[in-house]
Amino acid sequence: MARRELTQAITTEGRRQIAQHGADGLSLRAVARELGMASSALYRYFPSRDELLTALIIEGYTALGDAIETADARADRLGVTGRWLAMCRTARAWARQHPHEYALLYGSPVPGYRAPADTIDPAARIPLALLGPLRDGWRAGTVAGQHGVPLPAGLSGQLENVAGQVAPDVPPEVIGAAIRAWTQLFGLISFELFGHLVGSVDPADEFFEYEIVDIAGQLGLPAPSAT
Amino acid sequence: MARRELTQAITTEGRRQIAQHGADGLSLRAVARELGMASSALYRYFPSRDELLTALIIEGYTALGDAIETADARADRLGVTGRWLAMCRTARAWARQHPHEYALLYGSPVPGYRAPADTIDPAARIPLALLGPLRDGWRAGTVAGQHGVPLPAGLSGQLENVAGQVAPDVPPEVIGAAIRAWTQLFGLISFELFGHLVGSVDPADEFFEYEIVDIAGQLGLPAPSAT
DNA sequence: AGACATCGAGAGCAGCGCTCTCGTCACAGA
DNA sequence: TCTGTGACGAGAGCGCTGCTCTCGATGTCT
Numbered sequence: 001m002a003r004r005e006l007t008q009a010i011t012t013e014g015r016r017q018i019a020q021h022g023a024d025g026l027s028l029r030a031v032a033r034e035l036g037m038a039s040s041a042l043y044r045y046f047p048s049r050d051e052l053l054t055a056l057i058i059e060g061y062t063a064l065g066d067a068i069e070t071a072d073a074r075a076d077r078l079g080v081t082g083r084w085l086a087m088c089r090t091a092r093a094w095a096r097q098h099p100h101e102y103a104l105l106y107g108s109p110v111p112g113y114r115a116p117a118d119t120i121d122p123a124a125r126i127p128l129a130l131l132g133p134l135r136d137g138w139r140a141g142t143v144a145g146q147h148g149v150p151l152p153a154g155l156s157g158q159l160e161n162v163a164g165q166v167a168p169d170v171p172p173e174v175i176g177a178a179i180r181a182w183t184q185l186f187g188l189i190s191f192e193l194f195g196h197l198v199g200s201v202d203p204a205d206e207f208f209e210y211e212i213v214d215i216a217g218q219l220g221l222p223a224p225s226a227t
Numbered sequence: 228m229a230r231r232e233l234t235q236a237i238t239t240e241g242r243r244q245i246a247q248h249g250a251d252g253l254s255l256r257a258v259a260r261e262l263g264m265a266s267s268a269l270y271r272y273f274p275s276r277d278e279l280l281t282a283l284i285i286e287g288y289t290a291l292g293d294a295i296e297t298a299d300a301r302a303d304r305l306g307v308t309g310r311w312l313a314m315c316r317t318a319r320a321w322a323r324q325h326p327h328e329y330a331l332l333y334g335s336p337v338p339g340y341r342a343p344a345d346t347i348d349p350a351a352r353i354p355l356a357l358l359g360p361l362r363d364g365w366r367a368g369t370v371a372g373q374h375g376v377p378l379p380a381g382l383s384g385q386l387e388n389v390a391g392q393v394a395p396d397v398p399p400e401v402i403g404a405a406i407r408a409w410t411q412l413f414g415l416i417s418f419e420l421f422g423h424l425v426g427s428v429d430p431a432d433e434f435f436e437y438e439i440v441d442i443a444g445q446l447g448l449p450a451p452s453a454t
Numbered sequence: 455a456g457a458c459a460t461c462g463a464g465a466g467c468a469g470c471g472c473t474c475t476c477g478t479c480a481c482a483g484a
Numbered sequence: 485t486c487t488g489t490g491a492c493g494a495g496a497g498c499g500c501t502g503c504t505c506t507c508g509a510t511g512t513c514t
Contacts, residue, residue: 003460023335024251028502040504041462049502108250109421124426131363149440154432162427164381179427186423187414194336196413199351200389200406211407212377213235218445230491241470256470268493276471 007045009035011055018056022100025107026053053104054116062099065125067094072129080133080142081216081224087130088185088212095189106190116148128166130185131178135167138174142218151176174220181215236262238246238282240326243281250326253280280331281343289329292352294321299356307360307369308443315412315439321443322416333417355393358405359371359413362394362448365401371447378403394430410443 013031028049032039045217068087075086095102105123105200137143151159151172159172167175188211191197192204201207216224240258243302253406255276257268273279295314302313323327332350364370378386386399386406394402415438418424428434443451 015454029499029500039502040239040464043313043503044441044461063291103335106417106421106423108330120426123423125429149437152433154430155428155437158428158430158434176428176434176437178299179434180441183415183418183423184411186470187410187417190414190417191410193331196333196410197406199347200354201382201385201403203381203385204377207403207406210376210379210382210403214407217376254470255472265494266471267495270472271492 003045010042010045010052011059012057014052015059017102018100019098020100023053023104025226026056028052037110054119056101057104057119058122060098060105061119061122061125063098064105065122065129067091068126068129072132079224080137080140080224081221084130084216084219084221085212085224087133088208088215091126091185092189092192092208095193099193102189102193106186107194122213127179127182130182131166132173133221134174134178134181135170137221138170143174144224177219181219184215185212191198230272237269237272237279237288241279241283242286245327245331247327250280250331253283255279262413274392279363281346283328284343284346285349287332288349288352289326289327290325291318291321291332292349294318295353295356296374299359304448306451307364308358311443311448312358312420312439312451314360315435315442316430318412319416319419319435322392322420326420327422329416333413334421345392350371354406354409357409358393358402360448361401361408362397363407364448365397369449370401404446408446413440 010031013034016024017026017030026049028042028046029039031052032042046055067090071086071090072083075083078086092105134143155176156172159175161171162179163172188204188208192202192208197204197207213224237258240254240261244253244257253276254270255273256266258279261271262269273282294317296314298317299310302310305313330343353452361370382403383399389406390397390399390402415431415435419435424431424434
């Protein structure tokens, strides 16, 4: 089957182009040119440019998910807080190393509005991994229950629904805290990458460390043993 | 001076197109067509498509900044916490009413990497407005000093530098908390608008309320008197 | 051996950003 | 009043894009 190999060659070249020129710079003709084939032949493998983009989005989520899960596993002996910090640092590092791919995943949805069903599962791996330490800490009794504001009924239902799918024994407050931490982490990475911090804390290394430690505290994770 | 009017007609039509089809759907030729003129004539007013986009970005920041500042002023009698909540709700409402414009401001920077100097000042109005209640509360002694994690030296310098430009009497910890709240707010709005919350807390109204009240607590703002 | 599906190539369409040239018009100075 | 100058709009055109259609070649199954 040369088809699988050629399909992969196309996505590889596409990813190369996005890494260099961003999602807007992805041109089917240029990909075909680089692969030494006619542009029309490319449509045998991807019915449209958007489909190729979708494939690249899935690959991006997969790469980021792999990186985060690997970091989680490697930090296992550091405890739940160490795992959380390691995943945060890995996410930021991946984003800085692949800024255009990150923008493809977490920037504006490029064509009109998108949410192809195929991208949902790969995308969900990231928040699921981030939830890991919190879930384990909760089960081990090392994370606090938190926190001040009581959950309104509708939100509680939403969070219990999420919990039912991923960690039925974890109370909705903890799920809510995880979602907050998730949005906070990627909000910060996006702000740094997209240049919104330029006038303030722009070399954001220290601010990022400051933040993820603080979020760990919000999450009720125990104080870290070491870096 | 027909020049000013025509320039404005172009940006108005451009904004209309972006609102309908997103930033990618902005076409100089289509704008010219809609205005009944040759596409080449448009270059008398904007030297390139990117320049027109920059003008629209500035208009977007200005519109959002106006909305937030107005909300702040209107909530004056509600106290600092009420002002904070009002601005958060207004920011979210504006984003939901102008999703494509919001994506233009806070989504991926579209052409390569951008940060035209002209956009910085209009963009800075938003975090500055959000800082307002926190600054006033600090001066009135109604916000706590916070918080657990001590500031590393480099970050402290960055934050003092920011403080020196906008509120010299406010300590760096409070500036840091404001930046955190700012990234948290727009991180959440972006996640909602870009569809990342679809599987979890998707009708995000309650989660958003839950969040901004919690952030107010993190900021050390006093409990709100009323909604 | 013949029928069939798969694949690549080439031409072509409509659209895009942008450039260049040319005719028109208004206004300022002699 | 005549003339030079600058601003302006229109049109043609370049190279690029995504995408479609047709045609010939190749390989596989019956």
